[in-house]
Amino acid sequence: MTADFATRVRAAVGRRGRLCVGIDPHAQLLTAWGLPDDATGLRTFTETVVGAIGPHVAVAKPQVAFYERHGSAGVAVLEDALAALRDAGVLVIADAKRGDIGSTMAAYADTWLGDTSPLRADALTASPYLGFGSLDPAVGLADATGRGVVVLARTSNPEGGGLQTAVDADGRSVAQSIVDAAALHNGSGRASVGLVVGATREHGLDLTGVGGPILAPGLGAQGATPADLARVFAGATDLLLPSASRQVLSAGPDGSAVAAVAQRLRDEVEAALR
Amino acid sequence: MTADFATRVRAAVGRRGRLCVGIDPHAQLLTAWGLPDDATGLRTFTETVVGAIGPHVAVAKPQVAFYERHGSAGVAVLEDALAALRDAGVLVIADAKRGDIGSTMAAYADTWLGDTSPLRADALTASPYLGFGSLDPAVGLADATGRGVVVLARTSNPEGGGLQTAVDADGRSVAQSIVDAAALHNGSGRASVGLVVGATREHGLDLTGVGGPILAPGLGAQGATPADLARVFAGATDLLLPSASRQVLSAGPDGSAVAAVAQRLRDEVEAALR
Numbered sequence: 437m438t439a440d441f442a443t444r445v446r447a448a449v450g451r452r453g454r455l456c457v458g459i460d461p462h463a464q465l466l467t468a469w470g471l472p473d474d475a476t477g478l479r480t481f482t483e484t485v486v487g488a489i490g491p492h493v494a495v496a497k498p499q500v501a502f503y504e505r506h507g508s509a510g511v512a513v514l515e516d517a518l519a520a521l522r523d524a525g526v527l528v529i530a531d532a533k534r535g536d537i538g539s540t541m542a543a544y545a546d547t548w549l550g551d552t553s554p555l556r557a558d559a560l561t562a563s564p565y566l567g568f569g570s571l572d573p574a575v576g577l578a579d580a581t582g583r584g585v586v587v588l589a590r591t592s593n594p595e596g597g598g599l600q601t602a603v604d605a606d607g608r609s610v611a612q613s614i615v616d617a618a619a620l621h622n623g624s625g626r627a628s629v630g631l632v633v634g635a636t637r638e639h640g641l642d643l644t645g646v647g648g649p650i651l652a653p654g655l656g657a658q659g660a661t662p663a664d665l666a667r668v669f670a671g672a673t674d675l676l677l678p679s680a681s682r683q684v685l686s687a688g689p690d691g692s693a694v695a696a697v698a699q700r701l702r703d704e705v706e707a708a709l710r
Numbered sequence: 711m712t713a714d715f716a717t718r719v720r721a722a723v724g725r726r727g728r729l730c731v732g733i734d735p736h737a738q739l740l741t742a743w744g745l746p747d748d749a750t751g752l753r754t755f756t757e758t759v760v761g762a763i764g765p766h767v768a769v770a771k772p773q774v775a776f777y778e779r780h781g782s783a784g785v786a787v788l789e790d791a792l793a794a795l796r797d798a799g800v801l802v803i804a805d806a807k808r809g810d811i812g813s814t815m816a817a818y819a820d821t822w823l824g825d826t827s828p829l830r831a832d833a834l835t836a837s838p839y840l841g842f843g844s845l846d847p848a849v850g851l852a853d854a855t856g857r858g859v860v861v862l863a864r865t866s867n868p869e870g871g872g873l874q875t876a877v878d879a880d881g882r883s884v885a886q887s888i889v890d891a892a893a894l895h896n897g898s899g900r901a902s903v904g905l906v907v908g909a910t911r912e913h914g915l916d917l918t919g920v921g922g923p924i925l926a927p928g929l930g931a932q933g934a935t936p937a938d939l940a941r942v943f944a945g946a947t948d949l950l951l952p953s954a955s956r957q958v959l960s961a962g963p964d965g966s967a968v969a970a971v972a973q974r975l976r977d978e979v980e981a982a983l984r
Contacts, residue, residue, distance in 0.1 A: 460813070460814070462813045462816075501808070501810060501815075501818045502814070504818070507785065507786075507789055507828035508782045508789055508828070509782070511785045512781075512782035514782075533810055533837070535807055535839075536807055537865070537869075537870075539734070540734070540805075541775075543736060543775035543778070544775045544778070544779075547778045547781075553779070553781065554782070555778070563807070563837045563839045564839060565809075565837045565839045565870075565873060566869060567868075567872060567874075568869065570867055572869075591811070593812070593840055593844055594843075595811075595840060595841030595843030595844045595846075596811075596839075596840045596844065597841070598841060598879065599838065599839060599840075599841055599884050599887070600839075600841075601878075601879070603876055603877050604872050605872065605875070605876075610873050610884070
């Protein structure tokens with residue numbers, strides 16, 4: 437049986453460090469790179485970023501919305517990007533925040549975590565509004581294929597607090613209940629479940645024993661420094677995947693400049709989390 | 711300025727009734743119809759269903775996961791289906807349960823609610839784990855384009871209860887806080903926000919004054935009868951959109967059989983909610 441997701445992440449970050457580069461080709465960024473806001477511009481942007489970061493980082497996180505926005509032509513660009521990242525030995529977290537129930541959730545799992553799907557990645561971000569248990573079809577397929585499901589727990593955006601800190605019947609916050617469910621799954625079998633926890637504010641969570649990767653968006657231009665990571669995630673930096681997008685991508689359109697910023701930020705993260 | 715989403719739904723269901731047909735081409739259904747589980751089978755299935763229901767129902771709800779599952783080729787089938795449903799005068803709720811923040815949420819809004827997107831629909835289902843306010847970019851675009859954002863509130867699946875009934879700092883359940891935010895938006899301006907509330911169990915919500923459509927999955931094979939709708943949604947049946955998938959789709963592969971079941975169920979719903 438293939439190694440589980442946490443084991444694969446551990447091996448990858450041991451070689452290349454913890455930095456996760458977010459690939460977020462929004463309209464203004466395409467314009468800033470001198471590219472048209474269409475599938476052609478999207479392809480040029482993506483190929484440049486993948487070529488630049490492919491040899492240097494352990495994990496990449498394409499933001500699916502920016503591909504979907506260009507319809508089927510944009511999704512075809514994403515398929516090619518996923519293949520190129522696989523070839524470069526980069527683990528890919530498809531940032532799609534999918535979430536549904538039953539056969540629909542199983543279809544999302546097939547899409548992003550199935551061995552033969554044109555959109556297969558190494559992990560999928562998932563949204564648990566329908567309950568952590570509603571993600572079971574994805575977690576089960578991830579267990580089987582050595583892939584991961586990275587579940588939203590506590591995010592940094594100000595609108596997220598009301599829901600994520602609401603208290604359930606067990607007296608726990610919604611966010612902590614997601615963390616606990618992830619820890620329970622990872623502890624009892626395959627460590628296929630990761631969490632999304634924002635890096636730019638105190639999360640208030642007990643993350644001990646999670647046993648899976650913690651994806652922490654917000655590094656760099658979005659506000660968190662490598663030193664913040666060490667403080668906010670004290671005791672849980674082992675499989676921490678801090679994610680930066682803007683700071684890396686704004687170095688383009690020159691691919692070598694993108695590569696240089698990614699390498700520097702990667703090394704700063706490792707130095708801060710040593 | 712174009713009519714708002716609630717006004718458009720009211721007009722459509724006044725002409726054709728409240729039934730929403732879910733278009734859920736999962737693998738087993740394609741097989742049951744004698745079709746291959748690939749983009750070709752997906753296209754034949756979808757064209758048959760769209761042709762069958764197009765003249766008869768007010769609202770259709772394609773389940774995006776089942777198109778995404780076939781990659782860019784599947785998404786291209788969905789683009790054509792959305793165009794065909796528009797031509798047939800059917801309002802389309804893209805059931806994608808998207809949810810993100812900032813520029814990413816804006817990209818999902820562009821995709822599903824923008825006037826020029828190949829994937830434009832009349833409304834998008836959205837997941838509020840990142841907070842109702844995180845959906846603002848979609849709600850704002852829906853306000854501007856006469857489209858809708860249909861937000862998950864209280865679902866029927868057993869795994870959803872823990873989170874959706876957790877209590878926030880105002881002493882309200884998470885689900886009720888979503889309902890209240892929808893009512894506030896709809897009451898203060900354009901009625902662009904709808905809700906998803908499952909039909910197969912008591913929802914425990916105060917739905918008075920929502921002012922937007924209530925999408926209620928679970929009609930038919932999934933467990934709820936038209937009579938259940940009248941009881942579960944007493945006082946809120948005005949813009950109720952009960953959704954049925956299996957019961958209608960399992961009548962295929964004969965398109966006229968699909969059309970007949972859809973018409974019969976549509977009429978049963980209207981009789982029960984009169």
